Amino acid sequence: MSALLTVSDLSMRFGGLVAVDQVALSLQERQIVSIIGPNGAGKTTIFNCLSGFYRPSNGQVQFKGHAIAGMPGFKIARLGMVRTFQHVRLFKEMTVLENLLVAQHHHLNTGFLAGLFKTPNFRRSEREGLALAHYWLEKVRLTEFANRTADNLSYGQQRRLEIVRCMAARPQLLMLDEPAAGLNPNETHELNGLIRDLRDNEGVSILLIEHDMKLVMGISDYIYVVNQGRPLAEGTPEQVRNNTEVIKAYLGES
Numbered sequence: 001m002s003a004l005l006t007v008s009d010l011s012m013r014f015g016g017l018v019a020v021d022q023v024a025l026s027l028q029e030r031q032i033v034s035i036i037g038p039n040g041a042g043k044t045t046i047f048n049c050l051s052g053f054y055r056p057s058n059g060q061v062q063f064k065g066h067a068i069a070g071m072p073g074f075k076i077a078r079l080g081m082v083r084t085f086q087h088v089r090l091f092k093e094m095t096v097l098e099n100l101l102v103a104q105h106h107h108l109n110t111g112f113l114a115g116l117f118k119t120p121n122f123r124r125s126e127r128e129g130l131a132l133a134h135y136w137l138e139k140v141r142l143t144e145f146a147n148r149t150a151d152n153l154s155y156g157q158q159r160r161l162e163i164v165r166c167m168a169a170r171p172q173l174l175m176l177d178e179p180a181a182g183l184n185p186n187e188t189h190e191l192n193g194l195i196r197d198l199r200d201n202e203g204v205s206i207l208l209i210e211h212d213m214k215l216v217m218g219i220s221d222y223i224y225v226v227n228q229g230r231p232l233a234e235g236t237p238e239q240v241r242n243n244t245e246v247i248k249a250y251l252g253e254s
């Protein structure tokens, strides 16, 4: 099986600070892979390098055979790699439904002229977009909130909306940056089910940054551990859980 994402020798410097130092990772189709590490280890910086928010100082990133290091974020998203953020980012003044429609604009045939003349393609596209939006709203129990503005949702609902907004862009790789942060245990349990469902039934691969170890250990096929920007360990949840270097890095933190 060939890898969907391969990262090698990835480094990111901010002035004199080496936030990411020669990180390597790979992810196969339909895998859930996690990146863990103490606070400030460089996890979000890795995400920012992979998703086009930062141009890495060094390294190679291959996604579906394309070299994407340094490519702008919108192009990477169009190739099928989309992300959420540590702090929820939604179009808060748009309705829940509009958030899902905007996310699809690259797939919908809704150009200005097509819209002006309401061509058959335009109408079909509009119908498909709406159907997909409702499919995702139903999946995360937000149907009844479709016409509310996003800022009227609870925090947990906003987190769910952010994930399905990414899914509406029809990605092959979904990157989740601390999706359980701020969720209560029930919501975290539901998130666990949603992530599995996305992998098992929607066929997407997941790259996850998360501090909730119960979630990470229960859901990941493979885990990479970083510490102070550098790779510290990798393996199955079982291997990582028993790795003395990993235990030291976490205990050292407290």
Ligand SMILES: Nc1ncnc2c1ncn2[C@@H]1O[C@H](COP(=O)(O)OP(=O)(O)OP(=O)(O)O)[C@@H](O)[C@H]1O
Binding pocket: 014, 017, 019, 037, 038, 039, 040, 041, 042, 043, 044, 045, 046
């Ligand atoms: N834009 C930036 N400019 C300068 N330094 C930065 C920038 N972004 C991150 N850093 C630094 O890089 C290091 C890694 O930060 P990063 O946010 O990637 O860690 P993290 O593992 O995601 O942490 P956390 O688990 O707390 O979210 C930190 O020392 C941080 O202060």
